[in-house]
Amino acid sequence: MTVDTALRSRAADVFGWHLRPAQETVIDAVLAGRDALALMPTGSGKSAIHQVAALALDGPVVVVSPLVALQEDQVVGIEVHPDAPRAVTINATRSHRELDDAWGAVAGGEVGYVFLAPEQLAKDGIVERLRDAGVALVTVDEAHCVSSWGHDFRPDYLVLGEVVERLGRPPVLAMTATGSTPVRTEIVERLGMRDPLVLATGFDRPELRLEVRRHEDEEGKREALVAQVTELSGSGIVYVATRAETLVYADELVEAGRRAKPYHAGLRVRDREAVHHAFLGGDVDVVVATSAFGMGIDKPDVRFVVHADVPESIDAYYQEVGRAGRDRDVALATMHYRAEDLGLRRFFASGSPRPASLRAVFDAVPATGTLPRSELAAASGLAARTAGRAANALVDAGVLADDASGLHRVPGGPASADAAADRSRAHATEREQIEESRITMMRRFAETGGCRRQFLLGYFGDELPEPCGNCDTCTAGTATAADAHPADGSHDVEWPPDATVEHAEWGRGTVMSTEDDCITVFFESAGYRTLSLADVEERDLLERV
Incomplete structure (x- = not known):
């Protein structure tokens, strides 16, 4: 049809x-x-x-x-x-x-x-x-x-x-x-x-050139980024990890002659809107922003996206670099990378509601019947945001259910607030393991000698058979080296992307991509895991479901 x-x-x-x-x-x-x-x-x-x-x-x-x-x-x-x-x-x-x-x-x-x-x-x-x-x-x-x-x-x-x-x-x-x-x-x-x-329809954006520049210290990284952005033509976005960095980098870029402005969620609404409209209108060339700046930026001629810090995941990285080159003209995505920056991402990934908040919300929900979301803060004695985070954590852990009538306890679930908090914390620990695996995938992307586009697309299960020719590793020649091991679908016949597999310890997972000697699988209980195909075959580690 x-x-x-x-x-x-x-x-x-x-x-x-x-x-x-x-x-x-x-x-x-x-x-x-x-x-x-x-x-x-x-x-x-x-x-x-x-x-x-x-x-x-x-x-x-x-x-x-x-x-x-x-x-x-x-x-x-x-x-x-x-x-x-x-x-x-x-x-x-x-x-x-x-x-x-x-x-x-x-x-x-x-x-x-x-x-x-x-x-x-x-x-x-x-x-x-x-x-x-x-x-x-x-x-x-x-x-x-x-x-x-x-x-x-x-x-x-x-x-x-x-x-x-x-x-x-x-x-x-x-x-x-x-x-x-x-x-x-x-x-x-x-x-x-x-x-x-x-x-x-495919995740490839071939007009984007992908680069990673490695640095040994924070000062050297900042100087290199400012120097690069000063020389780049057109408009662009610099992504940083913290609100304080938006001010530091914006000030240095202004001193270097770029029309730059900071942007983060802590600014007043009218100040954020002023930066947004100035960028869309061409009165600001560079926005230095946290991840708060992104959705709704319908500007087709962004020529570069530069990361001063490692994004939290490849999902976030892809979304952010995708704001460049929407007009399908050539654009640049550069990440300035220090391995030490991954520690900040681990810190951001480790937050979860306090046990006391979890217990208060569980106790606020009646043993039988429901509690409307609108009454949650008053019933639990918590601030609305704190109560909402705790309720979401309990729902995510399968302790509470959320439907049209409000929150209610899941039949057969924990009967006490302590047990509910324990289950939620255990679930949060599992989630943190998954976040750690996503950070590991981000590190592998930053440190690979293979084609970066092959790695990126392989993460999304959208493999590229040959190196792209439009990333720094392709230019350097390492992407075509014998030891590059790209996510090229070498073993897709045996392990096709999106296939469901079973692992004795990690349970069910989904195949993301294969290389000539390994396979990457996402497990719901353990996150992303890259396994040697030799080990998979010799030890019978995976079973197709």
């Missing part, structure tokens, strides 16, 4: 778009009432899927998006097309009059798209209004935020699965530019997707 001629023509008339085959495949699925997960690179036209689908649907499309700036950008993008359905945003920045007008239009059937953040859907009144409007499709943008394996987990996304049910179970469209196999699996599970179409 393909998008019919009438809809294809209307998409061209309304938006000026000629749909690609991958877009048409996903549109067909949701119009047929099927859930879909679209994994498509940045700049590949994911938003066109729900925008065109709305032209053929009887009812509004709800678009869940994590940032107000991202919502506003999409609405503006729709409004420039006068024949497109009306788009409205529902968020805290809107005045009462604007919200009343938006809801009136929704109720009157005048709206094709409703953009809102996931925290808005935690409000019963908003869900009821949307249900009454007859929502035809729920689109979850930046869907990796729903996955606790992902690099940008947002607890507010956890409500979406039960919200979809309360809306009458319209089809769900989840979209992201990045998603390794464990992230994809959790997106499907947590959104309650039913037999979804999963379409991945």
